[in-house]
Amino acid sequence: MFYISKAVAVIAVVAAVGAVATIIALSVVYAQEKAKNEVTAPSTTGPPATTGSPATTGLPATTTPSIPKEPWKRYxxxxxxxxxxxxxTLWPRLEPNKGGLxxxxxxxxxxxxxxxxxDLIIIHSNKLNLTRFQDHLAKLSGLDGxxxxxxxxxxxxxxxxxxxxxxxxxxxxGKSYELYTEFVGELADDLGGFYRSEYMEDRVKKVVATxxxxxxxxxxxxxxxxxxxxKAIFHMTLIHPVGTVALANAMNYEPTxxxxxxxxxxxxxxxPTKIMSTYLLAFVVCEFTFIRTPPGADVLVINPLIWARRKAIEExxxxxALNKTGPILTFFEKYYNSPYPLEKSDQIALPDFSAGAMENWGLITYRETALLYNPDMSSNGDKEWVATVISHELAHMWFGNLVTMKWWNDLWLNEGFATYVSYLGANSAEPDWNIKDLIVLNEVHGVMAVDALASSHPLSSKEEDIQKPEQISELFDSITYSKGAAVLRMLSEFITEAVFSRGLSYPSITLSLFKWSSFQAVNATTPSLGLPESVEDIMNRWILQMGFPVVTIDTKTGRVSQKHFLLDPDxxxxxxxxxxxxxFVPITWAKADGVEQQYWLLKKEDTNTKMTIGTxxxxxxxxxMTGxxxxxxxxENWERLLTKLSSQHQDIPVINRAQIIDDAFNLARAKAVSTILALKTTKYLFREVEYMPWQTASRNLDYFFLMFDRSEVYGPMQAYIKKQITPLFNYFKELTLNWTKIPDGHTDQYNQVNAISMACSTGVEGCEELTTGWFRAWMKDPTNNLINANxxxxxxxxxxxxxxxDEWDFxxxxxxxxxxxxxxxxxxxxLSCTKQPWLLNRYLEYCLxxxxxxxxxxxxxxxxxxxxAIGQPLxxxxxxxxxxxxxxxxxxGSFSFGRLINGVTKRFSTEFEYKQLQQFKEDxxxxxFGSATMALEQALERTKANINWVSLNKEQVLAWFTNETASPVY
Structure with a gap:
């Protein structure tokens, strides 16, 4: 599933296989040998034979007090x-009954x-009204005598x-049986299970069962x-209105x-489907249509189908999506060294969908924004989103669907792996984008802010800690997706990407749940990669404990140390x-000569004299930023880096220019360096035209806005950013011939957006007139929107x-x-940008x-x-x-409740707000709080850290911005 939220010595292949296998087979626990959770141990002691609800007394105490005695009370x-x-067999009604349901x-x-x-059959059933047979809810039959x-x-x-x-x-x-049930369920609009989605077409409401x-x-x-x-095999039959089409995981027989x-x-x-997990099932009844590659065209893998609303397909x-699906599938066939495992590949865009997309085997479901693209109306970012989400979901067709975790505590490998390789697949489809670098912005920087909290969690949890549905839903977070991708990227870097992919495609290993343990046997008989420790030992430290280190290097003595990095050190x-x-930290480093070296920090403190530098x-x-x-x-080294940025910033790789900014600001929040040092990393930006450093600076300065946009710091801060952004605004004005053309580069198109957004928000001359002029022209002629999609x-x-x-209503x-x-x-x-409180309140009410x-x-x-800022208290x-x-x-259990809590509380920075949050928790x-439980704890921790940070930094930040604003233009 795609969760809503957006480089590298070839070593012996045989050694590589063993190394990669160790982490997958052992650290990630895909091997079947992992001991079963005692909570799942069966109990054959049933309740008293009574009718109606069961009694819960009279059972022997066979388990620990923390585990319910009755197996039906265990999760x-x-x-x-x-x-x-x-x-x-399912029959969805696409019209309401007499009761309106x-x-x-x-x-x-x-x-x-x-x-x-x-003597117990326990099977999941939720919100289904089951038919009774002789006063029981199911019929049981035996097979083969x-x-x-x-x-x-x-x-x-x-x-x-x-x-x-x-x-x-x-x-x-050893005997087999079959259990028969009949049931009625609600085709609700709750976006879970078998649900309904609605849309208007030609002024007629259409209903989709999905x-x-x-x-x-x-x-x-x-x-x-x-x-x-x-896992099991599924034989599906759908009953549906004449004129609609039914889709499912497998190929259909002729409808009758x-x-x-x-x-x-x-x-x-x-x-019948392949043997598969229940969570990968999908079926849809709709009036959609599809496109596919024309007959006779060169289809390398399989002929995929793209399904959507009829008008969307016609437009x-x-x-x-169709043009990129084939190349991405071809890439993954080569990457896994394994053919596409199914006979079909359907992808469908739904008007209502809770996540970004879902990797249902053979029938991938998407939000419309994650699959559909209109070159006249969709932006560069929309196109990238479509390419990366498709790549993410297609990666799952092998890793996640063919190979499946035993339990949700190891969800990180499914989703972290798919997130990482989605950049590789998208890069194969759009090689001009250099998209593999953007993983640093899209995944690494953001998740570090979460993983630097004391309330974070490890990638891999204990099975006994993940039991209830809401606990499972909590795992669909940025740690699982983005940190998972980041640590796998780090692994692929220190053993090289070629070795990483070959480890996955070792000829004697089939991608099957029951084969992963054989990787360990391969590893035991192969030579070492030359790493200081086994890959298992290295990676367990990144998987089984939360957080990450800050590595401190003293270039005068060569002393290198590590410490658990916390945004709030207290x-x-x-x-x-x-x-x-x-x-165990893989440190890549270079001096001014640009020669890259690698050093492993294996303990809290060490000395590497090679890291000393001269005058x-x-x-x-x-x-x-591969680590x-x-x-x-x-x-002294910080000052030398700042000097290099201000004189010849191109001598530092663009990713590292972004890294210097991001590290400095976060180190300052952790009181490891001064906030003034962090702010100094932005002084060179008036010369910078690359997207990654600007985007990183913008995100970090956003924190200052969150903390200070209701205080006297706001004015000088705005003035400073205005001075820094003005050259970039003028650069793009010239590059685009006075805003009449689109920049050629993928990230240049993104940075043009940064230039206009920051210029308008800080009052750069001509910016507001530019944007309001374009918007008013559209208001005068709503059928002719000439504003560039980007x-x-x-x-x-x-x-x-x-x-x-007037603007809001339009x-x-x-x-x-x-x-x-x-x-x-x-x-x-x-619509959320208005400064009118009553409009924002009205907009909030619409959300209900x-x-x-x-x-x-x-x-x-x-x-x-x-x-x-005006809408936050509302x-x-x-x-x-x-x-x-x-x-x-x-x-x-919704995936988005954690995001809701985080989003509404991120500006909190006063004792009053902290007490309100505590009261909310108590109330x-x-x-x-369901899937928002962890997010609430993180919000409390973050608020307390914000309070301390503002108290410590407000006066010096105000003085610095005031002084820099008063200094001459560069």
């Missing part, structure tokens, strides 16, 4: 049964093997989301063993029209570490901020009538009405409003006033 399935196959009906047969004797005990009791255990079937005697180990099963919502569609390791309950409907059955919005780290927060020299570490750590230097977000925002109700009208999702997203963001703001967009809209009041509604109606402690 992990017993290991007594193993599914073999399902035969499922959209429903689906269905029946299912699951064939399973009894692994251990048991198996003796079938009668059902003595059955019930739904709602807290753990189980259908529990108690039997009169035990099932026989799915999102990950992580624990297949159980909302039919009863199933809903754990990733419990039949009469059921007096209605003529279409029945579409599908070929060519699926063409870019925070208390309560989470124990198996390695005492020490890492006039400078030293730079973590070249191209997941920050770097601090002695004050610039629309910032132009819309600037014009709405400068305007009033933008709202354009938003509601937008037929291109990426354009709607730009307007949705820009799915007819105004789709549920999938409610969190983003609230966070956008909270990013506005958004915070709104969240507190409506928390129960949002939490219950939008789902406590809702009984109902809990």
């Amino acid at each position: 992990r399935l017993p290991d007594s049964l193993a599914p073999i196959s399902y035969n499922v 959209y429903i689906f009906t269905g029946h299912s047969v699951v064939v399973f093997t009894c692994v251990k004797e048991t 198996a003796t079938v005990p009668s059902v003595s009791n059955s019930w739904l255990e709602e807290p753990t989301q189980y259908l529990v079937v108690q039997l009169s005697s035990k099932l026989q180990a 799915t999102q099963m990950q992580p624990t919502d297949a159980r909302k569609a039919f009863p199933c063993f809903d754990e990733p390791a419990m 029209n039949v009469t059921i309950e007096g209605q003529t409907v279409t029945r579409t059955s599908f070929e 060519g919005q699926g063409d870019y 925070s208390v780290v309560e989470r124990p570490s198996p390695y005492s927060y020490e890492w 006039g020299e400078w030293l730079l570490a973590n070249i191209n 997941f750590y920050r770097v601090n230097y002695d004050s 610039l629309r977000s910032t132009v819309y925002c600037s014009a709405i901020a400068a305007g009033g109700v 933008a709202w009208s354009m938003y509601k009538n937008a037929t291109i999702a990426s354009e709607a997203d730009k307007l949705m963001y820009a 009405d799915p007819e105004m703001i789709r549920k999938q967009d409610a969190t983003s809209t609230i966070v956008y409003i909270a990013s506005n 958004a915070w009041d709104f969240i507190r006033a409506n928390w129960n509604h949002l939490f219950n109606d939008y789902g406590g 809702h402690v009984e109902g809990g």
Whole structure:
């Protein structure tokens, strides 16, 4: 799944295979040998044979007090049964019933093997109304002559989301059985399980029945063993209105029209799937159409299909995705040295979808913004988003779907790996973008801010710590995706990318769950890579403990040390570490001569005399920021780096120019260097035209705005940034011939946006007139929007901020009538830029009405409003006033609740706000915070750190900005 949020000595191949295998087989625990969690140990002691709800007394105490005695009260399935196959028929109603509800009906047969004797069948079922058969909720049959005990009791255990079937005697180990259920479910608009999505076409409302099963919502569609390791084969049949099309994971048989309950409907059955996990299931009923590569064209892998709303396909919005899917699939076939594992590749764009995309095997589902692209209306960033999300999801077709984690505690490898290689796949499709460098901005910098909190968490958790659905949902965060990608990138760098990919494609290893353990055997018989420790020992320190180090280098003595980096050095780290927060750190470094060297720091402190430098020299570490750590230097080397930036900044690689800025600002927040040193890293920017340093500076200065935009620091800070951004604004004005053409470079197009956005927000002469002029021209002729697609977000925002109700209402009208999702997203963001409180309050209220703001967009809209200094207190009041509604109606297990808490509280920097946050926690402690639990703790920690930082830095920051603003123009 793509979560919403956006370089390198070939060594012996055989050695490489063993090295990479060690981390995958051992550290990541894909091997089957890992001991099972005791929570899942089966209990064959059933409840008393009574009707109705089961009693919970009279059971022997066979487990520890922390584990419920009754297996149906545990959140992990017993290991007594193993599914073999399902035969499922579902009939979604695309029109409401007399009660106004959209429903689906269905029946299912699951064939399973009894692994251990048991008199209990426990299978997941959530929010399904099951039909009773002779007063029981399921029918049991035996296969191949198996003796079938009668059902003595059955019930739904709602807290753990189980259908529990108690039997009169035990099932026989080694025998197979089938369980039949019939059920009715709601085809709700909750974006989970089997749900409905709606859109307007030709002024007619259309309804789509679609799915999102990950992580624990297949159980909302039919009863199933809903754990990733419990793979099975699925035989699907969909009943749907005549004129609609049905899609699923596998190829369909010829649809037939039949009469059921007096209605003529279409029945579409599908070929059996491969053995797969329930969370990868997908099925869709819709009126969409598709495009595919024309017959006779050179299709290297398989002929993919792109599905979307009919008008979107007719407008060519699926063409870019189709053109890039084939090359990306071809890249991954070579990368994995394994053919595409399925017979088809369908990708479908949905109007309502909670995440960015989902890697359902053979039927990948996307938000429209992640699959559709219109060259006239979509931006450069929109195109990159489509390419990288497609690459991410296609990477999963092998790694994640063919090879699957046993349990969600190792989700990081699925998603971290797919995030990392998505940049490789996108780079193969768009080689001119140099997109592999952007992983530093898009993944590494951002997640370091999260992982530097005492409330962070390791990449790999213990199984027993991840039990409930909301705990699983919490793992879909930036640590899992972005840090996972960063540490795998680091691994691929120190063993080289060629070695990393060859390790995955070793000829004798098939990409199968049951084969990964054989990597260790290969490793045991191969020569060493020449690393100071085994790859397993190196990487375990990055995987099994949270955080990362700051490496401090004294260029006078060669002393090198490491320390757990915390944004707030006074925070208390309560989470124990198996390695005492020490890492094996691969340090790449170079002096002014540019010769790159590598050194391994294996303990807290060491001396490397090669790192001493002479007068006039400078030293730079973590070249191209390939390592997941920050770097601090002695004050003399910092000054030499600043001098080099101010004189010949091109001598430092562009990624490292961004790194110097990011490290300095974060080290300053951690009190490791002065805040003035951090600010000095921005003084050279009036000469800089590259995107990465500017984007990094902008993000870090945003923190200063968050802390000071309500204080007297704001004016001098604005004046300083205005002075720094003016040359960049003029540079792009000249480069684009007075804003009449688009820059050629991929990142130049991004930096043009930075130039206009920062110039307008700081009052650079001519900027506001430029943006408001473009916007007013569009208001005069709404059918003719001449604003360049790359610039629309910032132009819309600037014009709405400068305007009033007329501009806002016009933008709202354009938003509601937008037929291109990426354009709607730009307007949705820009509407939050108004300075009118009443408009922002009205916009917040719209977030409670799915007819105004789709549920999938409610969190983003609230966070956008909270990013506005005027909107932040309004958004915070709104969240507190409506928390129960949002939490219950939008789902406590939603992936976006953590982002909501983080977004609304990121400006908090006073004791009053800290106390409000504490009170909010106390007010809702009984109902809990679901997937936002960890985010709330991080918000409290971050707020306390902000309070301390502002108190320590406000006066000196004010003096520095005032002094720099008064100094002559450079």
